[in-house]
Amino acid sequence: MGPNGSGKTTLLSALATELNSKGSVEVLGRSTDGDLQEIRRRMAFAGDRPVHLEELSGIENAQLFADLYGLEREHAKSVLDNLFARFGLSKVKNFPVSSYSHGMKKKLQLVEGFVHSPELMILDEPTLGLDPVSLEAFIDFIVQVKEGCVVMATNDPLVATKVATSVVFLMDGSVVAKGSPEELLDQLDEEVRVEIWTSGPEQKITSLESGGIVARVFPDKIVANMPADVAPLPELMKTILRAGFEISRVEIARPDLSDVFLLLTGRSLTEESVAARDQLT
Amino acid sequence: MKAEWRIAIRNKRLLFFNIVVPIVFIVPLILGGAPGVHVTAILVVLFALFSTFGSSIPLIRDKESGLLQRYVMTGVNPGFLLLQRTLVFTLIDFLQLLPAQALIITVTGGNFGEISLFSTMVFLALIAGNLFGVLAASASRSIAEGALFSSLLGLMMIHFAGVFRVAVPGSFASIVEPWIPFRPLYLSVRTVVLGAEPVMGSDLAPPLFFTLVLIMGTYFRGKVFLGVTNR
Numbered sequence: 001m002g003p004n005g006s007g008k009t010t011l012l013s014a015l016a017t018e019l020n021s022k023g024s025v026e027v028l029g030r031s032t033d034g035d036l037q038e039i040r041r042r043m044a045f046a047g048d049r050p051v052h053l054e055e056l057s058g059i060e061n062a063q064l065f066a067d068l069y070g071l072e073r074e075h076a077k078s079v080l081d082n083l084f085a086r087f088g089l090s091k092v093k094n095f096p097v098s099s100y101s102h103g104m105k106k107k108l109q110l111v112e113g114f115v116h117s118p119e120l121m122i123l124d125e126p127t128l129g130l131d132p133v134s135l136e137a138f139i140d141f142i143v144q145v146k147e148g149c150v151v152m153a154t155n156d157p158l159v160a161t162k163v164a165t166s167v168v169f170l171m172d173g174s175v176v177a178k179g180s181p182e183e184l185l186d187q188l189d190e191e192v193r194v195e196i197w198t199s200g201p202e203q204k205i206t207s208l209e210s211g212g213i214v215a216r217v218f219p220d221k222i223v224a225n226m227p228a229d230v231a232p233l234p235e236l237m238k239t240i241l242r243a244g245f246e247i248s249r250v251e252i253a254r255p256d257l258s259d260v261f262l263l264l265t266g267r268s269l270t271e272e273s274v275a276a277r278d279q280l281t
Numbered sequence: 282m283k284a285e286w287r288i289a290i291r292n293k294r295l296l297f298f299n300i301v302v303p304i305v306f307i308v309p310l311i312l313g314g315a316p317g318v319h320v321t322a323i324l325v326v327l328f329a330l331f332s333t334f335g336s337s338i339p340l341i342r343d344k345e346s347g348l349l350q351r352y353v354m355t356g357v358n359p360g361f362l363l364l365q366r367t368l369v370f371t372l373i374d375f376l377q378l379l380p381a382q383a384l385i386i387t388v389t390g391g392n393f394g395e396i397s398l399f400s401t402m403v404f405l406a407l408i409a410g411n412l413f414g415v416l417a418a419s420a421s422r423s424i425a426e427g428a429l430f431s432s433l434l435g436l437m438m439i440h441f442a443g444v445f446r447v448a449v450p451g452s453f454a455s456i457v458e459p460w461i462p463f464r465p466l467y468l469s470v471r472t473v474v475l476g477a478e479p480v481m482g483s484d485l486a487p488p489l490f491f492t493l494v495l496i497m498g499t500y501f502r503g504k505v506f507l508g509v510t511n512r
């Protein structure tokens with residue numbers, strides 16, 4: 001997990017043997033200085049942009065990848081039938097991919113990646129664009145992948161908490177923290193996240209301080225972490241009103257991994273990293 | 282690759298144009314009383330450019346979209362992948378040009394031996410043309426560039442094959458000419474259209490060697506040709 005430009009895709013590309021760079025990475029017990037084809041046959045990589053032969057149907061695209069992985073036709077057929085059913089694509093498997101939505105293309109990419117039961121699956125933002133039903137199916141599937149390992153870049157705290165055994169926070173190309181979701185969430189003690197939805201004239205301030213609580217100001221809401229008894233909340237709301245905001249709704253939620261990231265780095269997962277900003281300027 | 286066949290058959294519009302356009306092009310040419318040398322040259326240009334474009338454009342399209350990258354990431358040998366696709370492109374080109382070949386043979390006449398030799402030379406030229414197309418694709422960063430490089434490379438090879446002029450003995454052109462893979466095609470079209478001497482075994486050996494070098498280069502440097510990964 002990490003904001004845009006933190007190095008997630010670069011790291012995944014290096015693991016996937018896709019990156020042209022100095023040095024080497026050990027993947028599946030093999031160095032990327034050696035036989036890349038052997039490593040690639042044992043893993044699968046699904047980038048953040050699903051690409052297919054649009055003129056062909058979903059099943060034909062998937063069959064093409066089964067052929068490239070060297071699967072026998074009958075075996076591939078049964079595996080693909082199962083995977084298409086799991087990802088809810090059975091009804092459209094004979095339709096041309098050009099008629100698929102972005103989410104369906106992402107799911108098809110996952111089907112193609114899992115067709116040869118890889119030992120390692122590298123996924124870059126696999127849940128972006130998935131509808132809630134498909135997201136649940138994806139989470140169930142990843143949790144059930146017993147025989148393989150999945151390395152995934154995501155900024156969805158829900159997905160990371162549900163599927164990850166280990167989470168790594170990246171910032172500007174460096175590891176900020178790592179651990180299981182539970183270990184990382186423990187760093188927040190008994191806190192809750194309070195989201196105060198606001199409206200009114202645009203404010204230029206980015207944070208508000210009240211009773212020892214620092215709240216971050218976003219375009220449509222103000223977010224603060226505080227003890228579970230929410231004792232500082234009334235005072236914070238007064239401060240918000242005094243600053244000229246109008247409050248429309250208050251939500252109290254259990255904190256997630258995005259709050260841990262904020263606590264450790266002082267930055268939001270939705271922000272661009274310094275490196276990314278530097279590149280842009 | 283089956284995918285290429287499927288695309289070639291599914292894309293009815295492209296299939297129609299690829300079959301009909303050469304015929305539409307050839308009919309007025311060979312029935313219009315044009316000088317034989319012109320007919321010969323134009324037919325060679327048609328067959329040669331058909332093949333260089335046939336492979337380069339789909340390859341650049343797949344390279345641009347990232348599809349080639351996905352294929353390579355399955356662990357397939359990039360060189361093998363390219364050669365496989367080149368063979369399929371060649372077969373598709375050959376089949377799409379069969380009606381045009383039949384038309385030429387029908388109008389010009391010729392015995393079974395000449396027809397077989399002509400078709401074989403067309404096939405060999407299409408293999409070379411498709412390999413040149415791969416070469417053009419590897420140097421291109423867009424479909425427009427690919428079209429430009431394919432046509433330039435194709436025309437250059439046609440020129441060096443001696444289609445547009447007779448090389449002065451002892452000149453550089455006369456040394457290069459026998460090695461160019463489009464040369465046997467040119468000689469066989471000359472046979473069919475002008476009744477010139479048929480292609481001999483000695484005419485075939487150097488171009489076949491050149492084609493073999495292209496095949497080996499494509500295979501061993503496939504990764505660089507694809508430009509999808511430098512490792």
